[in-house]
Amino acid sequence: MVVELIKLSKTSDQPLYLQLYNQLHEMIKNRQIPADYKLPPIRKLAKKLGINNVTVVNAYKLLESDGLVYSKIGSGTYVTDLENKELFEGNSVLEESSDFEEVKLINQGQIEIGENTINFASATPTPELFPVDDFKNALNEVLDRDKGFAFGYQESQGFYPLRESIATYLSVGTSKIEPEDIQIISGAQQGIDIIAKALLNYGDCLVVESPTYTGAIAAFRSRGAHIIEVPIEQDGIKLDILEDKIKKFRPKFIYCMPNFQNPTGYCYSYAKRKELLKLATKYEVLIVEDDYLTELDYGERELLPLKLLDTNDRVIYIKSFSKIFMPGLRLAFLSVPQELYEGVLAAKHISDISTPGLIQRAFDLYLRKGIWQKQISYMREVYKERYYKMLNAVRQYFPQDIEFIPPEGGLTFWFKLPEGILAQDLYEDCLEKDVLFIPGSVFYPTPRSSQHFRLSFAAIYPEYIEAGIRIITKSINKLLKGKKKNRTKSYTPLL
Ligand SMILES: Cc1ncc(COP(=O)(O)O)c(C=O)c1O
Known part of the structure; x- marks a missing residue:
């Protein structure tokens, strides 16, 4: 034929x-x-x-x-199968996903920040929050204790005492994680990349929440995989759609963030966590759980990682220390089902042989001495203050028809503009006034315009939060006015 x-x-x-x-x-x-x-x-x-x-x-x-x-x-x-034509089209070329030069940069993980920019874009702590003195002491202690051994190649799986202290820190009640299950990595981003290398071949399918973390989109794309989107709502991924997509595409895994999802800030309900694990067992699909922020909760609810609820060894757990500790140290870990040990270890070795031993040793001391817990409490207090500043400012200034659900924790808010206004337009207008945020379009694997935008308060001092929100409000009002004017024009009868 x-x-x-x-x-x-x-x-x-x-x-x-x-x-x-x-x-x-x-x-x-x-x-x-x-x-x-x-x-x-x-x-x-x-x-x-x-x-x-x-x-x-x-x-x-x-x-x-x-x-x-x-x-x-x-x-x-x-x-x-091109039924999901647009789904697959967006997967190959990163640069195509936006017309705006700056948005392209954000897509590539870069943001240009001027001296006076009010930066609602980056979700990274400001430098004065880093525990410099504590870490200096830990480094000195390691150097006095281990001398040159701290500078050798570390075993690829990671410094054993650190794996032990992470296992102790992570085990809750009867849910135990063993040091043998743990793979130290150089940041959660490397973890995502390693999982992609270990599990994905060209043309394989995987599921992501829609919207999702841009760094994961880039890693999965780099493997030539088909990224299947399943919408996320306030209590987690939409399970009925997920089940349909699993049946149809037989994905290699489901990549998700059950706590303070990036960018929406949503948290899965306990029932959805259990259901998701059930589905994973029923269809023998793996779950990649990206836990980059669980510690930063400002509410009452206990937010257990899926990993601790997983009785059937379905969950690959990626834990970052960047948002609480120091992102520049590039330290995180993976806990993987036994069947994946070898593939993951090989992928880590190919990537960078091992995560620097000096950093691992210092972080081990940091955990054993309980300084980590102290740092978490400190960061939670600092961010809680910024969170409420933001929440109050938004409630006071933003027009009523901007939709959002206050998150229970984390570093970001996710807003929806009224019908007819695109986040890209707001972004451009705010950029001229030196206020930066991330338009929603970058969080989708397929190019699209979006009414959503993400504001982070991680890298912004409390005194600038209100000023920034007021500037964004002015821009929103300007766009709303323009919209009304256009509407009047287009509905004027031709008489
Ligand atoms: C959801 C998510 N996962 C992973 C990362 C990367 O973390 P790391 O600094 O540990 O590589 C980020 C960074 O912002 C993130 O938002």
């Missing part, structure tokens, strides 16, 4: 493999070739068209890099 439709010209300026690629590309996009259709084997197609095998190989490779076909080893090349 396909062969009859292809017309190649040997006299054309365009190379044959490009002609073949372009025609197949057209047919797949127009659904002339259905999903999961097996393309003709390379040799057979080459023979029928009177061209070299290599020509067909090159055309198929290009289609594969577009995500339009996928290959099964030993079986052949198949057409991707």
Whole structure:
């Protein structure tokens, strides 16, 4: 069927493999070739068209890099199911996801900040909050104790005493985590990347909450994986949609943030945590739990990580220390189901051999001496103050029709603008007034405009919070006015 439709010209300026690629590309996009259709084997197609095998190989490779076909080893090349066309289109090219230069930078994890910028964009602590003296003491103690050993290569899984102290810190009641389960990593971002390397092959599917953390989107994209979005609501991921997508796409894993989800700040209900684990067991799918912030809760609810509720070894737990400790130290850990030990260890070794031993040793002392707990309490107090400053300012100044749900903790608020106003427009207007935040569009794997935006209070001194909110309010009101004017114009009768 396909062969009859292809017309190649040997006299054309365009190379044959490009002609073949372009025609197949057209047919797949127009659904002339259905999903999961097996393309003709390379040799057979080459023979029928009177061209070299290599020509067909090159055309198929290009289609594969577009995500339009996928290959099964030993079986052949198949057409991707494009029912979720836009879903897959957004997965290949990071730069395409926004027209705005600055938003592109945010997409790449970079934000340009001027001297006087009020920065609601970064969710990173300000430097004066870092426990510099405590850490200096811990470093000195390690150097006096371990001398040059602190500077050797550390074992790839991590300094054993640190794994022991993390296991003790993490085990609650009967939920025990063993030092053998723990893999030290250089930041949670590396953890996400390692999991992607260990579990994902080109064309594999995985599920993310929608919206989700941009760093995870980038890591999964870099593996050429198909990112399937499932909406998140106030009490967690939408389970009915999740189950449908699991059945349809058979994802390798579900990446989620049950506590203070980035960017929404939502927390899963206890019932949803249990249901999610049930689904993971039923369909034998793994869960990647990114716990970057559980300690920063300002409410009453106990927020147990999924890992501690997981009785069937389904959860890969990634724990960052960046938001409470010091992000520049690049320290975090993974706890993985036994079946993944070897793959994860190999991926870590390939990435950077090991996380610096000196830092691991100092952090071990830090945990054993209980300074970590002290730091958590201190950070919680500091951030709680900023949180309430923000909440009060928003309640006082933002127009009523801006929707938001106050989070129970964390560092960010997630807002929805009224119909007809895009966060990108607000972003541009605020940028001119030196106020920076993140428009919602960057938190989705597929390019789209968004009415949502995220404001973080992590990197902003309390005295600037109100000033910043007032500036954003002015911009919102200006856009609302413009909207009303446009509406009047478009509905004026032509009489
Ligand atoms: C949800 C989430 N996961 C992981 C990370 C990366 O953390 P780390 O500094 O430990 O690499 C971040 C950073 O902001 C984050 O927001």
